[in-house]
Amino acid sequence: MNPYFVWEPHDGGPSWRPFADLLSPDVAASRVAASRAALAGMFGLELSALPERVVASVLLLGYASRLVSPPLAQALDSGSIPAVTPEDLWWREVPGGPLPVAVSGAGSRPAGEFFDVVVLGLVEPLVSVFGERFRLSPRVLWGNVASALGGAAGQLSADAWPVVAGLLERPPLAGMADVRDGRLQRRNCCLYYRVPGGGTCGDCVLNAR
DSSP: OGGGGGEOOOOOOOTEGGGGGGSSSHHHHHHHHHHHHHHHHTTTOGGGSSOOOHHHHHHHHHHHHHHHHHHHHHHHSSEEEEEOGGGGGEEEEOSSSSEEEEEOEEEEEEEGGGGIIIIIIIIIHHHHHHHHTOOHHHHHHHHHHHHHHHHHTSSSSSTTHHHHHHTTTTTTTTEEEEEEESEEESSSSSGGGSSOOOOOOOOOGGOOO
């Protein structure tokens, strides 16, 4: 479909780093700094115009999309999800675009375990690191996870929306967004509007006012 729905087979190449590295506050800060520089170049801005926590929020949304999209697609296609833990995933640095992710040694689990395996097992550790390191509220970060799920559902079949709606009923996703007429409506904002020239996302709460 597109790069957000692809996990590559881990080939043991030296460019791949353990997913656990992203759970280091220092590594998270270095990735945010790289994204901040890339955004500054894209919009022709000084770094001072891009608050670190705003870039961190946007980056977390992108990372969440990379973690939830492939398992959601597999759940709809086969009724199963990859049986992955953070120890099974790898990533590598790229100048821009979706974060490359590779997987090693994963079996399968029933699709009904998506919340525990993917949301709590993979995404929640990243949310915790980004929240503590960049002083971002849980509502912003879990709203980003909800947005990642909605973004994935919007590129899959209509069957994806009831699945996402069910996930949004469970804490810590509960209250972050609603599924309405085949689309996601957030109850919060990822802060992208604070990037000069960035505007708002299609599911942003600011669009509903």
